[in-house]
Amino acid sequence: MVKSKRCFKRTLIFICALFLFLFLVVFVILPVVFKYSIEIQRSIIFPTWSTEDANFSDPESYGMQGVRNFYVTVDKNDNVTLGVWQILPSKLLSNVVENKYYDYEGILANENYNILLYLHGNGGIRAVRLELYDILRKYFHVMAIDYRGYADSTKAELTEDNMVKDMVNFYKWIRGKTKARIFFWGHSLGTGISTHTISNIKAENIVPSGLVLETPFSTVPDVMERHYVLRLLSWLPWYRTTMLDPIVYNGFGFESTKYIVDVDCPIMILHAKDDTIVPYDLATKLYETAVQNRNFTTQGNVTYHLFEAKGYDHMLIYLAPELPTYIRNFVDGCVAFEKNSTANTVN
CATH class of the missing domain: 3.40.50.1820 (Alpha/Beta hydrolase fold, catalytic domain)
Structure with a gap:
């Protein structure tokens, strides 16, 4: 009987210690680690590790006609180059002409075709939304762009400001090519x-x-607050300072x-x-x-x-x-x- 009580007591102590350990890990250690680890934050906001490899140079392998794969240098100081698909308007397509024979530069300069800069989501690449492109090209001359760090664009530091700077420079580049x-x-x-x-x-x-x-x-913090995992942490006094504020502070807001x-x-x-x-x-x-x-x-x-x-x-x-x-x-x-x-x- 005494041995049973001792065993029960040890088991209870072990369970309490385990719960305390799990509490410390989940509700204290993980938030603190998240706060001070910029790379963890970056990998969550920009999951480039999840983007599949693709043969971007061969759009026809995706069943895409009238598509050119090319690259634009948007940051000469850091040598950042972005991969782009130029997707011609549907009205210019012909079953007779192969991709390589379209006059892509000439069409780009044609101001009669509205240009659309398509910017994908954080887990995407330019070779993903083929069905949407089929709709968009009925109204636009589409440029599907991969950000730095994505697909075969240059692997460079991913922050909001850097990505926006790249897009500003890309806009200026294409504006210099056309009056459309x-x-x-x-x-x-x-x-x-x-x-x-x-x-x-x-x-x-x-x-x-x-x-x-x-x-x-x-x-982004608003999206995070709605995530079911972070909701479990929302009651913590240090929730905002360790989980939400660092995202904005480190340039991912x-x-x-x-x-x-x-x-x-x-x-x-x-x-x-x-x-x-x-x-x-x-x-x-x-x-x-x-x-x-x-x-x-x-x-x-x-x-x-x-x-x-x-x-x-x-x-x-x-x-x-x-x-x-x-x-x-x-x-x-x-x-x-x-x-x-x-x-x-x-x-």
């Missing part, structure tokens, strides 16, 4: 990059023709609510109610921020299309039958806004 209208289309993380990019180029009096935000978020007020072109937001990665209320928050801080006369309209729960989730909005109409109406609205702005300036 240039639009941005960002998906997920790409919405944060595109919004910040447009805000930055405003300081140089550069304004694109339009911005499309597909499954956007307000800020992507605070679109801060930058969207400086977007001086029409905006279209697309989100699905059943998005399991970025809750749609964060897109709603971004939309409300833009509307409440916007001069519609000088900055253009903000359109918000929230799709019902039909299985579109985070990646499949391209399946929505109404999407082509939304895109066409948006482009028409951007052109009309541009003409009105020009007329008002002249007058």
Whole structure:
């Protein structure tokens, strides 16, 4: 009987010690390690390790016709080069012509074809969203770009400021090649990059023709707060200082609510109610921020299309039958806004 009590007592002490150890690891050690490890934060925000290898130089192997793979140096000091797919407008395609025989440079210089800079999400590469490209090329001359550190672009330090700097330089590069209208289309993380990019180029009096935000978020910390794992830690007094604040401090915040007020072109937001990665209320928050801080006369309209729960989730909005109409109406609205702005300036 005495031995049984001793055994029970030891077992109880062991269980209590184990729970204390687990508590310290999960609720103290991990948050502290996360706070001081920039590389852990970087790998979570930019999971480049999850992006598959691909034969980017052979778009035809993906069933893509009228696509050129090329590279643009956007930072000569750090020798950063980005991989790009130039996806020609559908109306220029011919079953007779092979990819290598299209006049890509000549078409790029043609101002009659609106250009779209497509910026993918944090786990994507330019060879992923083929079905969406088939829709976009009906309205645009598409440039699908891989960020530094992604796919076969240069492996360089990934921070928000560096990625935005790259996109600013890419925009200037392509603007030097053509007088065509240039639009941005960002998906997920790409919405944060595109919004910040447009805000930055405003300081140089550069304004694109339009911005499309597909499954956007307000800020990265807002997305993190909604994650089921971090919700378990939200009651901790040190939760914000160890888990959320370091993300912004170390340059991974992507605070679109801060930058969207400086977007001086029409905006279209697309989100699905059943998005399991970025809750749609964060897109709603971004939309409300833009509307409440916007001069519609000088900055253009903000359109918000929230799709019902039909299985579109985070990646499949391209399946929505109404999407082509939304895109066409948006482009028409951007052109009309541009003409009105020009007329008002002249007058």
